[in-house]
Amino acid sequence: MTRYVLSVEDSAVFEPWREMARAALQRDLPPQAIDWRIRGGEMDLFGQQTNDSDGMVALTEAPVLKSVTLRASCIALLRDMLCHSDPGRFALAYRIAWRVQGNPHLLDVATDADIAKARIMVRQNRQDCHKMMAFVRFREQPVQGEGAGRRRFLAWFEPQHHILERIAPFFSKRFTDMDWIILTPRGSICWDGKDLAYSSEPCEQPELDDGFGDLWNTYYASTFNPARVRTKAMRREMPGRYWKNLPETRLIPQLVSGAEARVRTMAEQELLPAPTFHDRLRARDSLPVEPLPDTLEALAAKVRTCTACPLHCEATQAVVGEGPAHARIMVVGEQPGDQEDLAGRPFVGPAGQLLHEALGAAGVDRSALYLTNAVKHFRFRLQGRRRIHQTPDAGHMVACRPWLEQEIALIRPKLIVSLGATALRALDGPGMAMADVRGTSWRVGSGETAVQRLALAHPSWLLRLGDGAQGDSERQRFAEGLSRVREFLHQPGS
Amino acid sequence: MKKTLSQRLAILSDAAKYDASCASSGSTHRDSEKNGGLGSTTGNGICHSYTPDGRCVSLLKILLTNFCVYDCAYCINRSSSNVERARFTPEEVVWLTLEFYRRNCIEGLFLSSGIIRSSDHTMEQLVQVARDLRLKHGFRGYIHLKTIPDASPRLLEEAGRYADRLSINVEMPTVAGLEQYAPQKKAGGIRQAMGEMRLKIDAGKERSHTGRRAERFSPGGQSTQMIVGADAASDQDILASSANLYGSYGLRRVYYSAFSPIPDASALLPATSPPLQREHRLYQADWLFRFYGFAFGELTAGRADGMLDLELDPKLAWALDNRALFPVDLNRASKEMLLRVPGLGVKAVASILRARRHQAVRLEDLARLNVSIRKVRPFVQTPGWSPARLTDRHDLRSLFSPAPQQMSLL
Numbered sequence: 001m002t003r004y005v006l007s008v009e010d011s012a013v014f015e016p017w018r019e020m021a022r023a024a025l026q027r028d029l030p031p032q033a034i035d036w037r038i039r040g041g042e043m044d045l046f047g048q049q050t051n052d053s054d055g056m057v058a059l060t061e062a063p064v065l066k067s068v069t070l071r072a073s074c075i076a077l078l079r080d081m082l083c084h085s086d087p088g089r090f091a092l093a094y095r096i097a098w099r100v101q102g103n104p105h106l107l108d109v110a111t112d113a114d115i116a117k118a119r120i121m122v123r124q125n126r127q128d129c130h131k132m133m134a135f136v137r138f139r140e141q142p143v144q145g146e147g148a149g150r151r152r153f154l155a156w157f158e159p160q161h162h163i164l165e166r167i168a169p170f171f172s173k174r175f176t177d178m179d180w181i182i183l184t185p186r187g188s189i190c191w192d193g194k195d196l197a198y199s200s201e202p203c204e205q206p207e208l209d210d211g212f213g214d215l216w217n218t219y220y221a222s223t224f225n226p227a228r229v230r231t232k233a234m235r236r237e238m239p240g241r242y243w244k245n246l247p248e249t250r251l252i253p254q255l256v257s258g259a260e261a262r263v264r265t266m267a268e269q270e271l272l273p274a275p276t277f278h279d280r281l282r283a284r285d286s287l288p289v290e291p292l293p294d295t296l297e298a299l300a301a302k303v304r305t306c307t308a309c310p311l312h313c314e315a316t317q318a319v320v321g322e323g324p325a326h327a328r329i330m331v332v333g334e335q336p337g338d339q340e341d342l343a344g345r346p347f348v349g350p351a352g353q354l355l356h357e358a359l360g361a362a363g364v365d366r367s368a369l370y371l372t373n374a375v376k377h378f379r380f381r382l383q384g385r386r387r388i389h390q391t392p393d394a395g396h397m398v399a400c401r402p403w404l405e406q407e408i409a410l411i412r413p414k415l416i417v418s419l420g421a422t423a424l425r426a427l428d429g430p431g432m433a434m435a436d437v438r439g440t441s442w443r444v445g446s447g448e449t450a451v452q453r454l455a456l457a458h459p460s461w462l463l464r465l466g467d468g469a470q471g472d473s474e475r476q477r478f479a480e481g482l483s484r485v486r487e488f489l490h491q492p493g494s
Numbered sequence: 495m496k497k498t499l500s501q502r503l504a505i506l507s508d509a510a511k512y513d514a515s516c517a518s519s520g521s522t523h524r525d526s527e528k529n530g531g532l533g534s535t536t537g538n539g540i541c542h543s544y545t546p547d548g549r550c551v552s553l554l555k556i557l558l559t560n561f562c563v564y565d566c567a568y569c570i571n572r573s574s575s576n577v578e579r580a581r582f583t584p585e586e587v588v589w590l591t592l593e594f595y596r597r598n599c600i601e602g603l604f605l606s607s608g609i610i611r612s613s614d615h616t617m618e619q620l621v622q623v624a625r626d627l628r629l630k631h632g633f634r635g636y637i638h639l640k641t642i643p644d645a646s647p648r649l650l651e652e653a654g655r656y657a658d659r660l661s662i663n664v665e666m667p668t669v670a671g672l673e674q675y676a677p678q679k680k681a682g683g684i685r686q687a688m689g690e691m692r693l694k695i696d697a698g699k700e701r702s703h704t705g706r707r708a709e710r711f712s713p714g715g716q717s718t719q720m721i722v723g724a725d726a727a728s729d730q731d732i733l734a735s736s737a738n739l740y741g742s743y744g745l746r747r748v749y750y751s752a753f754s755p756i757p758d759a760s761a762l763l764p765a766t767s768p769p770l771q772r773e774h775r776l777y778q779a780d781w782l783f784r785f786y787g788f789a790f791g792e793l794t795a796g797r798a799d800g801m802l803d804l805e806l807d808p809k810l811a812w813a814l815d816n817r818a819l820f821p822v823d824l825n826r827a828s829k830e831m832l833l834r835v836p837g838l839g840v841k842a843v844a845s846i847l848r849a850r851r852h853q854a855v856r857l858e859d860l861a862r863l864n865v866s867i868r869k870v871r872p873f874v875q876t877p878g879w880s881p882a883r884l885t886d887r888h889d890l891r892s893l894f895s896p897a898p899q900q901m902s903l904l
Contacts, residue, residue, distance in 0.1 A: 249543075256546045
């Protein structure tokens, strides 16, 4: 079998290799038939400098046996791995390209030795890119003559792999409004506001100092917490090889050695009297609180601090009623739902939406009604990241009852509409079944304090019923109930 | 004498460092290519340096002022503390942010403040810094603003328009803890603010029926922080509180900050070194909840005192308590079950799922996926490997526990 020597520039990352690999694959050359070399790099077996492009010439003279295509995912992997600095990368890339011809799923098999190695290279390249984004430090350069407004910056960095071309757009998209040059031993990139110039010419490390480093060091030293020294974690993320180009790392020895003493001083520090402004502030806090007047606002403030049952621990806030202070009709729901709990207003979630639409359809002005809930805090159970509504139990209703009673006493409505079983129970006590009274109306009390009651289904129940026959008939019944509300609203006097 | 900028930077960054969050991730992609200006966000965070406490330096984390009307026992800036006080003007913060950013020292700004005068006054100042950075200077880097409880909705809306992330700290895992240590702060007020932010963040993601985007509101979501180890709350309490925060307010992150001694500390506080290992375990549990399909309750269910195992990571401890579910067949098990195998991470599981469609995965293959064979061995079964009685050994735990260490005599 003929062996071909193919040599590639060390800094060449993908395209030259691709040309050669395509030619070789078209001639059906197995991986062991190609000796991939770095041009101008190591000597060959006989101590001779590898001869440029001879292999390629010989290769192109051989006849083409087949046409070759590589999937985009394969090209992407090879492109990603070839900017690595490992001299064996070209041979590995060819081996993968060759094997993929016979096994199109090879890339999926992460446990394959070649694929595992390629993925490690890809990861190391990404890491190198990431560290370059993080640890390049620009220093300002004086602008001579007509630099006209744009500031100039210079940086020095030592990447491990051939990543400059790959990383350059990140810097030009970020530092768009200034001119900058990044010098590295593997070449340089330069931005002037319009074009991104790239060169593979190795650079020397320049002297860099713009006098701004002190301010950064001040920040670095003060943001360090001496009570939690964990240098291993620091070294894992910021390995020693980067330290020489990061000036703040020169502070590390003194920060670490002084940490213990600083913590000791904190522990031994005697308690000093508080500064005078503290006493002034606290004196202001302890002014006596005025007694709350009997108004809806005051009641609302009081409800918001309610801790009578455990629901307040998990819920966001108590949701108080809303509507005119002397509304003739009061609507009592069950409890705030997810949306109501977050917003702090009753009937703003999906069930509220349905109620709103139904009221509109029945010709009832929502703003004429006082809307509230039997229980003021949201009761739920967590399912992963979702809050699932739970019906409040009797204990919660009892705890919340005084608030509801006070609301009724202050507003003195002539009609109270209960939505759902919880509201029914909270208003009329146990003993009435929803199925018996749904859609019916009755009178409670006599004379001045007489109140008309109307029991309706809860809109969220209607939502759950869906589109079936029962849903239709219940929605019909609900709409009829609301039309009675409209009649009541337009009835003079009563 | 007026303090120099450098002195004030030292005071106000020292005062801000007890906030653990430094993330610059989770926001939208944007850069300065088309519309000019300065800066970009990539979606992934970048850490520009690391301090010896093992934490990264990603954002310029400072307070506008460390004067504060509150007297929260755990806080270095509480009104009864004798720390040196200082303040920045909004212009100074803008200048510092831009100059550090141009030198590629930071990803952006994390601005917080002590409460001065009123909530609205303080919030107004924070918003002014963000507004100037975005509108006057075309800054497209990352901005994280602290939300002040009880600030007006108008200011919150404006903050959300300019910031990538908003946060408000719940501080203590339980309401009782907050009442004890921060008498002026109200748990209800904090939750209300988080609820309001959630509604606005959700609304900001919606599109109208014509496909128009809603106005931008904190695209990086919201986060919060709890202090661990200052009060008596157990890990179970802390994780239950986290579950509620993630569920109710759709938080991106809950940060756990091991209570760390501060200068001129209040007498209410324990004088101990920070429980760093406990904090680490809580973060692991948090990770298991967010990425591995665990419920918080499962992790503490087997623990009598409600505390996570300090010696073993929570996933391993859970597996040891639930051995009936193991060994798991690597080539047949569901993704959910694979994620519960100690030693297998999200990436390794994805690789296994892809690879096993084409060929059987063997135990030795796992080494190529960066998986510790020693750790997974008792819990998996593959062609050519069965743990047999290893899974049921009484002393299985001791194979994983760290080696005992000689304590110092003095």
